[in-house]
Amino acid sequence: MTTASSRTGRSGSVDPAPGAARPGDLAPHELRVLVAVAGEGGFSAAAGALGVTQSAVSHSVRGIERKVGAVLFERGRKGAVPTAGGAAAVAHARRVLRLLDALAAEARGAGSGAVEGPLRIAAFRSVALHLLPAALERLTARHPGLVPEVRVVRELGAGTAGEVAEGRADLGIATIGGTSTVPAGLISGVLVEEPYSLVHPAGHPDPRSLPLIDWHENCGSYTRQWWAGQDWIPKATVLTEDDGAVLAMVGAGHGMAIMPGLSLTGAPDSVEITDLGTDRPIRSVGYVTTPELARSVAVRALIRELRELAVSDSRKSE
Known part of the structure; x- marks a missing residue:
């Protein structure tokens, strides 16, 4: 006889058994199982993290999949990987569990306005x-x-x-x-709203002649478009991991950079900050x-x- 847990469609859906529970019937402990399996990368590791047996985790996941009507994890020798539906379910599970925590914290602090x-x-x-x-x-x-x-x-x-x-x-x-x-x-x-500024070695007579130092997460499309319209800005010759490394490189005299305001908080004396004018980009x-x-x-x-x-x-x- 074919069981509900083994009936899967071509799309990865699971056919619910007659009278099966609905997704809304998922209990908090089942949501924790989903999060643990995704976070630990497998049923065995999730069982260890939750302090239960592997068979209990497997049973829970099968039950959740029946309620949801979709396969949530691809099982293999290397563990369990969330399917597209599983990734969405895990994200919802994390958010629901967080709301339950917030519910309890705010109920305890009701009246005083305090929260913990x-x-x-x-x-x-x-x-x-x-x-x-x-x-x-x-x-x-x-x-x-x-x-x-x-x-x-x-x-x-x-x-x-x-x-x-x-x-x-x-x-x-x-x-x-x-x-x-x-x-x-x-x-x-x-x-x-962060304005961008030109940052260069302090006292340099012609900072715009220096090579450009940059980092990948510096700015989005709007600032890049502004850059494209500035003939004096060369292509970056040095890419670093973050804005701190950019400041260090500029301070050591290796080039100039164009950086947003927060990144320049507490900039060292070895660098100088020059305003880019009224048309400067803003982040x-x-x-x-x-x-x-x-x-x-x-x-x-x-x-x-x-x-x-x-x-x-x-x-x-x-």
């Missing part, structure tokens, strides 16, 4: 170094029970917004606009989160601190 527990943040390097620390200092002073967890993510490909979409972060600080599109289903807002930096978490106390509080700091910094620069 982790707040997961994804940020690219210059933001993590120069914008986030002051915001987190103010945030944790007001909410001592919050525990920020910051992941530095390169702003390439899916970038920090992708971390939110995949359920790995509650809020991402990302470049907004241009080719940096916000994934469907997420919301965003601009925090800082927009903002937050990305889910509509559900945007209403949570912790995420709202962090966005408020970031905005207040951005307003304060803009007034100082006027």
Whole structure:
């Protein structure tokens, strides 16, 4: 007799058994199994992480696939790899589990306005170094029970917004606009407008004659278009890993660079910063989160601190 667990269609779907449970009947422990299998790369490793047997994990995954009506993992000798449907299911599972955590934390803090527990943040390097620390200092002073967890993510490909979409972060600080599109289903807002400047060795008589030093995540399509219209900007001859390395190379006299404001915070005395004029390009930096978490106390509080700091910094620069 053919069982429900073995009936799969050509598209990878699983035919539910008569009277089978619906996807809405998935329990939190099943969502944790999905996340563990994806994170650990296999049933055996997931079982070890969860403190259960491998057969229990296998049984759970088969049950989840019946409820969902799709094959979620490709099983093989090297472990278990999420299918396209599995990757989507795992992302949703992470986000649902996070909402359950937020539900409990906010219920405990109801009335006092306090909130505790982790707040997961994804940020690219210059933001993590120069914008986030002051915001987190103010945030944790007001909410001592919050525990920020910051992941530095390169702003390439899916970038920090992708971390939110995949359920790995509650809020991402990302470049907004241009080719940096916000994934469907997420919301965003601009925090800082960063002007670009010419950066060169201090005291150099003709900085525009120097070779260009750059890094891959420097800017999006808008700034690149501006660059294309500047005859004096050569093709980069040195590519580095991040903006810190660019500053070090410029300071050592190896070339010049065109960099956004946050990357120039605390620039060493060995470099000089020159304004590029009124037509200089601007990079927009903002937050990305889910509509559900945007209403949570912790995420709202962090966005408020970031905005207040951005307003304060803009007034100082006027």
